[in-house]
Amino acid sequence: MSVNTKIPAQFEKMIEGLTATKKGNGTSRRDFLKGSGVLMVSFSMAGLAEANALSSKSANGSAAATQALGPYLNPGPDPRQLDSWVAILPDGTAMFYSGKTDNGQGLEIAFRQLMADELDLAFRQTRMIMGDTALTCDQNGMSASSALQRAGLPLRRACAEARRVLLDLAAAKFSVPVGDLTVSQGLVSVKADSSKKATYQELIAGRKFNTTLTWNGTYGNGLDVSGVAKVKTNQELQITGQSIPREDIPLIATGRFTFAMDVKVPGMLHARSVKPPVAGAKLISIDDSTVKSLPGFVQVVNAGNYVAVVAEREEQAIRAAELLKTEWEKPSKAAFPTSDDLYDYVKRTPPLSNPNPNQTGNVDAAFAAAAQVVEAEYHQCFTSHASFTPGCAVADPRNGQMTVWSGDQKAYAQRRGIAALLNMPLEQVRVIWVMGPGSYGRNDAGDIGLETAFIASKVGRPVRLQSMRHEGIAWDPKGAGGVMKIKGALDAQGNLTALDQESIWATANNQVDNAPNTPLETLIGQMMGLRYPSLRLGNAGNPPQNYDIPNKRSRVKQVPIGLDAESPIRAANLRAPQALQTAFASESFIDELAFAAKADPLEFRLRHRPATGTNARARGIAALKAAAEAFGWEPRIGHKPLGAGPIVTGRGIGARNGGRNGAVSVQIAEVEVNIETGYVRVKRWVIAYDTGLVVNPEGLRNVLQGQTLMAASRVMSEEVTFDTEKVTSVDWITYPIATHLDAPDRFDIVFVNGDLNPNRGDLPHYEGGEESTGDPGPAIANAIFDATGVRLRRVPMTPARVLAGLKALQG
Amino acid sequence: MSTVNLKVNGRSVTVDVDPTTPLLYILRNDLDLNGPRFGCGLGQCGACTVIVEGEAIRSCITPVETVQGFEITTLEGLEKDGKLDPVQQAWIDAAAMQCGTCQNGQIMNAKALLDINPHPTDQEIRLAMQGILCRCATYVRIQDAIRRAIPLVAAAKAAARMEVVA
Structure with a gap:
């Protein structure tokens, strides 16, 4: 797989073409900014930022938080207060608050759909702030794509309670029983006399709800709240189930969106880390004579084996990190096996x-x-998280506070970590989650947030730290x-x-x-x-x-595995932790058993009845049948006879059947194998997915498509390689991931509702996507076997391993 | 440090920087153009793509002094007179992203592709786009967006011709 075949040629050609320099007209940068309508980011009250926000995702990155707002709440807003979850703004929109985060799965939209339904608002009358430790309750950020499953109901219950309070206010205002009222798009009216009506904002009149909820005393994923009001039945939900588009996409497509790595704070410095040359090395000395005279150099920051350089400009920090002389002592024994x-x-x-x-x-x-x-x-x-842009955060240490803008999907954990590292009270630390690159679990964002805060605390000025590519792949948790x-x-x-x-x-x-x-x-x-x-x-x-x-x-x-700390191969959760790996084994093995039993792989699975528990079993069987029908599965015992090639085709199943957070996923892959080169390409994917109540169909399809191709990338080409001293996969050449060439010709997704009582009003919204991570590995391995008779039991399933398997078959 | 004159998104600007600085950092930090972004600094991923004289190039490995006087277009510069570029519109219609951090490169490379080849086949799309990586692997949607952009680009060109005639 070649990821950059065109670049050198392009680059050379461009350089060749640059024989003469033409002069610009001398317009200054200031004029440019003014003329192009670029607004300089200015500080404003957080409340203003909230009110002006299109969505939390654009607001959180606007560097709008003022340092003077501390001390911050410890541990955060009170989950028992309805005001911690929803506010009716003067313009009639509802601002929702959630301690979940959303790195592009469309979770914000899905939450707002459910919450708008509970509040009888139009979708456009809602906004949301997410993952700001000063403004939202600790719901542990993103976690196992389970946010809808775990946080959906508490957020709906808060909105149902808000609706109840608002209707009580209307009932008092018009002196009628609540039952005589009707509400639509935030306008409450008396059924019998439509001249008597009031909007939510007129009823709340800028006040707080001051309503207490029942809280289960738990923070994080398990946080639950409820009020007096009950949530609606699924049949009563009207916005839920629609494919409302994400509001951040037009901003991203036009360059207007502020990601974590785009946050700028006035006076901000730039930092880069200097990593040890080998894992477990001990820092002996730093000689800053090579960097002191560099333009823009500010200082070296060091504690133990951690080293960073700080400069006025980003390219200056990069240069200083390259030139800084450091001396290290290698560990006396091998850091890990190869x-x-x-x-x-x-x-x-x-x-x-x-x-x-x-x-x-x-x-x-x-x-x-x-x-x-x-x-x-x-x-x-x-395997590496290998986030598309390496870890980046901005930390502002002024006014005795530490404010950090970070793409870490777990802002609350990062806040606790920063407070402990800097020995600061929690009240002085605020972490504002801003959408970063897809994190897929515990990527490098957690480390970088703490590193940035540490550097800022030493320099005393706002600092932006970004890792280089090799750090993002070689040093992220694995x-x-x-x-x-x-x-x-x-x-x-x-x-x-x-x-x-x-x-x-x-x-x-x-x-x-x-x-x-x-x-x-x-x-x-x-x-x-x-x-x-x-x-x-x-x-x-x-x-x-x-x-x-x-x-x-x-x-x-x-x-x-070797080094017990400071290890570049320390294990941490990566998208569906261990599920991709274990499903590769279990679902490959089911096909191996079916082959030995002279059975069709689909029939063998159905015969042995997937999942346990009556309802889960019914859903598992329904998903298997739905996938087979969508694919057009024809029973076959044993693999196909190997064709003359060079291209042979095969099909394979992977099924997870409710292993994680309630969803059920079955996938069928149809592959092409080039028996001369060993190159495997999935021509067609079919997914049957049962997530219960589908909140946003197009959003779920988007997640499932990407999740599937990323999982395929992990089993087809990705491998963290290391010698006994260091990780040797350090960039996109040595750590190749899927490219545009790996997109299938056809991708069919079938939503299944295999519940024994499919129309029940409380059908849950199960987790949204991660369940599908386990399927692609075995589906591809089983399809390669079907096409060639070669059984691959080690990932990644590279062309070399396919060819080796074919050679072994031919004896 | 020295004076470097640039033409970015139709405007002339002057910056006082080390002339070997990669263009990417000038665009982001001096001109506040955050569309192009750092992905690898090695020219391997495409996150930093900008269009110079009609060609998609990697600004992370392009010394700023080498593009003086040339027309540089960033993602922010695709919009003309408040109207989205058809490629951007197709991207929005197709919801062609998950996290979105790679999408600058996807959109800019697709724009350059369609300028050169307005009617690419599926395989031509794959080959032209293979150097632009997406870790969320939203390739299916990106390719769908490019297919959606083909008629939009053609319609926009036809409309522009009408305007010229009128």
């Missing part, structure tokens, strides 16, 4: 965690009685790798009677919480010498055993 040795290493290394297996039925007896035993071992490499071994027992009829599986993950390290709640969990904290007293366990998982099998056993082990 990435090629990873799988043998995890198998030979004593586990830190080795709990007793989970078991149901009598697995040993089932294997003893088996007509056929199938065994396979699957290998998962480390999706963990490991080995999954699975054994299955088939009886004489080809039925699966037992599954026995063991997973070994390289996840035992110092990164346990996966959020920068504490500096201990961040790279800068560890570089400053902070350590947990002993190694901690990470987030590990086993392949889901979501078929109806009488005898099952599973065991998960975690092994440490």
Whole structure:
């Protein structure tokens, strides 16, 4: 996969063409700004920013927060106050507040649809502020694409309660019972006398609600509130279910949107970090003589092994970071095994965690009685979040406060981490989430937020820190790798009677919480010498055993992988943590069993009834059938005979069946394999997805399409490579991701509602997209097998591995 | 530091910078044009794409002194007289993004492609766009947006011709 074939030629040609310089007319920068209508960002009261905001996403990045507003609320706005969730503004619109964040999934729009419905407002009468620790309750930001599932109901309940209060005010005003009122688009009127009417803003008249909600005492994902009023039934929702477009897209498409990396604060300096040359190196000395005389140089910031340079201009900071002389002492032993040795290493290394297996039925007896035993071992490499723009934040230390604009999807955790790192009271720290690049979990944004605040605290001026590309891929927290071994027992009829599986993950390290709640969990904290007293366990998982099998056993082990801190391969949550890896094993293995049992892979899955629990099973079966129908699945036993090529085709299924947060996903991939080059391309994707109540169909389709292609990228081309000293995949050439060439010809998405009572008024809105991350890996592997007879059990499934498989088949 | 004269989005500007500075930082930090952005600094991803004399180039590896006097167009400069460029309109119609941080490059490269080849085939689109990366992998929608842009660009050209005749 070549990502830059055109660039050098383009660049050379352009340089060649530049033989003469032409003079401009001498217009100054000031004139340019004035003439082009660019407004200089000015400070204003946060309240004004709220009122003027098109959406939180544009408001949060406007650098509009004033430093004088501190001290900030600790821990934040009170969830018990209705005013913490909704305000009726003087212009009649409702401002909603949520501590969730949205890096492009359209969550803000989906929330506003649900909330507008509860308040009987038109969609255009709503706005939303998200993820500002000073303004929104701690709902833990983005988490496992579960925001609608977890926060949807509390936000709806708050709006239902606001509607109740407003109707009570109207009832008092017109001296009629509430039942005699009707409300539409924020206008309340008396049913019998339509001349008696009042708008929400007339009723609230600039006051606060001052209404207390019942709160479950929990912050974060589990935060729940409710009032007296009940939420509407799904049948009563009118805006919900429409494909309302995102409001940030026109701003982004015209360059008007302010991302986290676009935030500018007057007087802001620029910083770059200097990373150790090898992992675990100890800083011996810094010689700043090479950078002191550089134009714009401000200072070197250093604590322990953390080093950064600060300059007036961005390119000056980059230059200074390149030129700064630092001396490091290499660690006395290898930092970790090589990435090629990873799988043998995890198998030979004593586990830190080795709990007793989970078991149901009598697995040993089932294997003893088996007509056929199938065994396979699957290998998962480390992968990088590799966010499209490397970590970036802006921190302003003035007035004794620390205000940080950050794309970290978990602003509250970052606030706690910054307060602890800088030894500041929480009241003096505010983190304003601003949309950054897709973060896909615990990317580098958490680390960078703390680093920026630290640098700003040392320099005493506002600072913008951005990582370079190699830091964004080589030093971000990683999706963990490991080995999954699975054994299955088939009886004489080809039925699966037992599954026995063991997973070994390289996840035992110092990164346990996966959020920068504490500096201990961040790279800068560890570089400053902070350590947990002993190694901690990470987030590990086993392949889901979501078929109806009488005898099952599973065991998960975690092994440490070299360096216990300051490691560039520390494990942390990456989009559907471990689900992509485990599903690759489990759903590839189901096809291997079907092949051994001489069964069609779809029939084999349906026969063994997906998922557990009556409703989940019904939904799992419905999704399998819907995907098969949409694809036009024709039963086949065994793989196709290998054609003459060079292009051969095949199809494969991946099904997760409700492994995460309630959604059900089934995918079918049709692939083309070039048997001469080993290149695999998915021609067609089919997804059947059951997320319960679909709030915004087009938004969900968008997420599912991207999620699927990104997951395919992770299993087809991505691998974090390392030698025993350092990560060696450092850019888009050494860490190739999917390109435009990998887009399919056709992408069909079918929304399924397989609920046993599909029309129930309280059908939940389950999670929105992440469930589909597990399917593409096995779907592609199964399709390659169908096309060629080659079974790939290690990701990424590169052309070289396909060719090696073909060669092995031919003997 | 020295004086560098630039023509950006139809306007002439002068900046006082190190002339070897990549154009990207001048656009973002001196001219407040945030459309182009830093993705890799290596010319590998396309996030920083701007159009110079009709050709899409990577501003992160382009020394500012080498584009003096040439017509530079950024994402902000596509809009003309308050009217969106047809490519931008197609992008909005197709909702062609997830996080959106790559979209400057996608839009600018598509604009340059359609200026040269107004009726690309699907394969021509893939090949022309393959150097512009999207980590959210919204390639299906981006290619859909380009297909939507083809008739819009043609209609805009026809309308412009009508105006000239009138």
